[in-house]
């Protein structure tokens with residue numbers, strides 16, 4: 001038995017399709033047949049050389065699969081419930097040890113022994129850790145969750161990156177019930193954030209985004225107002241004050257990841273407001289904020305990277321309960337067979353839909 005997989009060597013060459021022997025899971029390990037994976041922006045950054053990625057590696061960390069084999073003792077979900085062979089599951093894209101300096105200080109996303117699916121080099125110890133393959137081996141201690149039945153594969157695939165990251169950002173932002181929340185960027189994460197902020201009771205969700213088509217789509221995902229990010233920072237701040245009793249937003253959630261979109265963030269906040277940054281995940285020029293304004297207006301800045309296992313659980317419950325409220329399925333596609341992974345990556349890079357899917 002073997003698994004087809006797409007191997008990344010360097011940004012100058014296409015992925016190489018190769019077969020790997022299927023591993024026999026050791027105790028605690030779980031072998032999953034991938035039903036669907038989706039191409040994340042960070043896969044595109046790696047493939048096209050905008051950020052460093054260890055190589056050779058199997059890229060892809062957004063995926064959903066079904067359990068085909070387990071080590072002695074079987075597989076269990078994050079809450080300790082036994083999982084069956086054939087059960088549809090997703091899992092935390094970051095593996096953390098649970099007992100290092102950072103894990104013990106509530107910083108599991110920054111574990112000293114962190115392992116990230118789709119970011120690990122192929123080694124004699126193992127290869128099948130990425131989503132661009134037919135199978136994935138989950139190491140012992142992976143936080144696994146069953147996928148609710150009403151979430152289709154293509155919607156479930158990005159849950160363990162996009163949806164869970166948004167859940168981590170909203171957890172970090174604190175309760176938003178009754179608040180004015182500004183979302184910077186209306187890509188996959190920004191749209192999900194609009195829907196989740198609305199679900200969490202935000203009184204007003206305002207999205208800021210340069211692309212008209214994306215602004216329109218955000219209105220289908222719970223945004224009440226969509227503003228053009230190409231307006232001047234003064235115009236943006238005025239538009240938000242107008243909708244917040246002249247105070248400014250309670251929270252600004254940043255998913256755009258480009259300095260021009262990040263920089264106006266603090267000016268949109270009310271005094272004491274929270275600025276949560278999550279979009280800037282590849283190198284770019286430094287951004288400029290006024291330190292004096294941060295001090296005088298007592299602003300809070302927090303960065304969020306990766307997420308904790310509980311955030312994936314929140315993400316799955318959110319999708320289960322809101323799947324019919326917003327057109328989540330429209331965000332995924334087209335789907336390519338795994339054998340056409342290079343065409344899929346080129347398409348995703350050129351056309352920039354929220355997510356392109358791969359079906360092994």
Ligand SMILES: [Zn+2]
Pocket residue numbers: 040041042061062161162
């Ligand atoms: Zn991702």
Ligand SMILES: [Zn+2]
Pocket residue numbers: 096097098099100101102103108110111112113114
């Ligand atoms: Zn740790």
